[in-house]
Amino acid sequence: MQLHAETLTKSYHQHEVVNIEKVTFGAKGVEGLIGPNGAGKSTLMGLLTRRIAPTSGTIKLDTDKGSTALNPLRSHEVARIGLIKTNQRIQGFDSLTIRDSLRLAATAPSDEGIGSIFGGKRDTDEIEDQVATYLEAFPFSDRNGHARSGGEKKLVDILRCLIARPRLLLMDEPTAGLPDDITRIVMDMVRAKVAAGEMRVVVVEHDLPLIWEYCDYVHFLSEGSILFEGEPDEVKSNRVVAEKYMGV
Amino acid sequence: MDYLIFSFSLMLIYIGLAQLLHIQFGLAGIPNFGVVGFWGLGLYGTGVLYVNYDVPLVPAIAIAALIAAGAAYVLARLILQKSGQAILAATLAFATIVALLVISEKQLTGGVIGLGTIGYPFGDFSERNVVYGGILIAVVAALIWVSARLRDSRLGRVLIAIRDNEELAASLGKDTAATKRMIFVVTCGLMGVLGGLSAPLHQFLVPYHLAPSLTFAVWIALVLGGKGHNFGAIIGVFLTFGLFDILIETYAPVPTEQAILLPNFKLFCYGLLLVGIIMFRPAGLLGEDGPHTRSGRDTPRPAPEPAPKES
Numbered sequence: 001m002q003l004h005a006e007t008l009t010k011s012y013h014q015h016e017v018v019n020i021e022k023v024t025f026g027a028k029g030v031e032g033l034i035g036p037n038g039a040g041k042s043t044l045m046g047l048l049t050r051r052i053a054p055t056s057g058t059i060k061l062d063t064d065k066g067s068t069a070l071n072p073l074r075s076h077e078v079a080r081i082g083l084i085k086t087n088q089r090i091q092g093f094d095s096l097t098i099r100d101s102l103r104l105a106a107t108a109p110s111d112e113g114i115g116s117i118f119g120g121k122r123d124t125d126e127i128e129d130q131v132a133t134y135l136e137a138f139p140f141s142d143r144n145g146h147a148r149s150g151g152e153k154k155l156v157d158i159l160r161c162l163i164a165r166p167r168l169l170l171m172d173e174p175t176a177g178l179p180d181d182i183t184r185i186v187m188d189m190v191r192a193k194v195a196a197g198e199m200r201v202v203v204v205e206h207d208l209p210l211i212w213e214y215c216d217y218v219h220f221l222s223e224g225s226i227l228f229e230g231e232p233d234e235v236k237s238n239r240v241v242a243e244k245y246m247g248v
Numbered sequence: 249m250d251y252l253i254f255s256f257s258l259m260l261i262y263i264g265l266a267q268l269l270h271i272q273f274g275l276a277g278i279p280n281f282g283v284v285g286f287w288g289l290g291l292y293g294t295g296v297l298y299v300n301y302d303v304p305l306v307p308a309i310a311i312a313a314l315i316a317a318g319a320a321y322v323l324a325r326l327i328l329q330k331s332g333q334a335i336l337a338a339t340l341a342f343a344t345i346v347a348l349l350v351i352s353e354k355q356l357t358g359g360v361i362g363l364g365t366i367g368y369p370f371g372d373f374s375e376r377n378v379v380y381g382g383i384l385i386a387v388v389a390a391l392i393w394v395s396a397r398l399r400d401s402r403l404g405r406v407l408i409a410i411r412d413n414e415e416l417a418a419s420l421g422k423d424t425a426a427t428k429r430m431i432f433v434v435t436c437g438l439m440g441v442l443g444g445l446s447a448p449l450h451q452f453l454v455p456y457h458l459a460p461s462l463t464f465a466v467w468i469a470l471v472l473g474g475k476g477h478n479f480g481a482i483i484g485v486f487l488t489f490g491l492f493d494i495l496i497e498t499y500a501p502v503p504t505e506q507a508i509l510l511p512n513f514k515l516f517c518y519g520l521l522l523v524g525i526i527m528f529r530p531a532g533l534l535g536e537d538g539p540h541t542r543s544g545r546d547t548p549r550p551a552p553e554p555a556p557k558e559s
Contacts, residue, residue, distance in 0.1 A: 076422055
């Protein structure tokens with residue numbers, strides 16, 4: 001699945017925050033989106049998940065079933081097509097345990113109708129197994145309870161997105177609030193899924209070593225436009241990127 | 249004795265309504281302040297069909313419940329995705345509109361004079377009120393059972409997720425708007441069924457029955473017992489309606505000259521109870537989660553929404 005944006009702009013009070021001629025996400029395995037503060041990364045992410053309405057331009061979603069315009073879709077429809085985004089700020093369901101939260105994300109909406117009131121078991125073994133696999137990979141303080149720390153909540157947010165079987169996963173600053181060792185397990189898991197052809201990933205991140213290590217392709221955003229795109233080594237050695245971002 | 253059976257039957261209706269409100273507000277987070285409106289559409293719909301058009305009671309209740317569900321659907325389309333305050337105000341207004349329509353549409357409803365009489369759905373024998381009470385017990389028990397099942401079902405989990413964070417639930421592919429609408433329409437339709445079942449209890453319908461006090465009584469019962477708990481609604485109704493309307497109003501040896509003060513005293517006590525609950529046990533007497541739920545881990549949770557104010 002790929003996202004194509006063309007002549008995409010977003011202005012707030014006549015001030016242009018995003019102005020992108022043309023960009024494609026999801027063509028390579030793991031893609032990074034980097035740029036200095038205020039470059040428009042978060043706005044671009046918001047536009048891609050339809051949370052922010054563009055001032056002009058179109059975003060198209062290409063799947064094997066054809067191409068759809070993203071903007072008329074509602075958020076659950078976007079998610080059902082397979083475009084899912086992890087949250088930068090901590091989000092969660094306070095009354096659900098970690099396990100229930102993951103079961104919720106793993107369950108197909110078609111199984112959640114009124115008929116489910118009268119069915120026998122709530123969750124199939126298949127779903128329980130999936131949830132257990134994710135839970136056992138991480139050192140939660142209480143696997144059967146609620147997420148306690150901010151880090152656990154952030155982790156549950158990412159796991160919820162992974163278990164929902166995205167085709168294109170947008171990760172908004174996955175390292176913010178997560179301990180290093182957990183970030184590594186998450187990113188290794190993401191890489192494995194990408195390698196298995198299950199999904200493509202776009203990571204927005206300030207942690208450059210992580211970008212260089214895990215990404216196959218990097219988009220450099222500055223002042224609202226894509227200034228440079230390429231493989232990590234090309235981006236690293238690019239003069240513009242070095243000047244604008246790494247302060248060399 | 250007949251009065252006691254009447255009171256208990258009415259209490260069952262209240263328990264049913266509180267149970268449905270538990271689903272709407274406790275699970276799905278929809279603050280429906282128009283309970284009496286949907287119940288009233290069922291009550292008067294049944295009455296009008298039965299008295300004016302000679303429709304037998306059971307089909308009359310079914311049609312009236314469909315009318316209540318239809319009204320809920322229109323209302324859901326208009327307001328369900330708005331903020332909590334907007335839903336609260338709109339449902340309250342809806343209930344007022346129903347009450348006003350009943351007063352103004354005299355040809356159909358008899359206006360303030362009233363509409364009657366509505367009989368029981370079976371022959372004339374002396375214990376029919378007991379039999380009818382038995383039917384009500386069965387209906388309300390079924391409601392409680394379904395609501396308990398719902399809480400532990402996949403659909404219930406989605407409702408809780410919507411209540412906690414609707415945007416996040418939608419971002420995981422859940423059609424939150426359609427789910428809320430479906431739950432609202434079904435539960436409001438069932439409130440209409442309970443309204444229709446109340447018609448033979450009241451026998452003679454007057455617009456006074458549609459006063460908002462029913463909505464508030466059900467809300468107070470729910471908040472008192474615990475909005476997130478299956479049995480909270482039942483306990484709440486016992487403590488409010490059961491204690492005051494049945495025990496004190498009927499059996500307490502109150503001198504006649506003071507008896508006139510009882511309804512006001514009742515409201516005073518409801519208010520006091522409510523303030524006490526909000527101050528000392530904001531999640532209700534039973535708290536949020538029962539030990540029977542699978543999510544039963546004891547963890548501190550954020551303060552619940554502010555409880556409704558009494559009018």
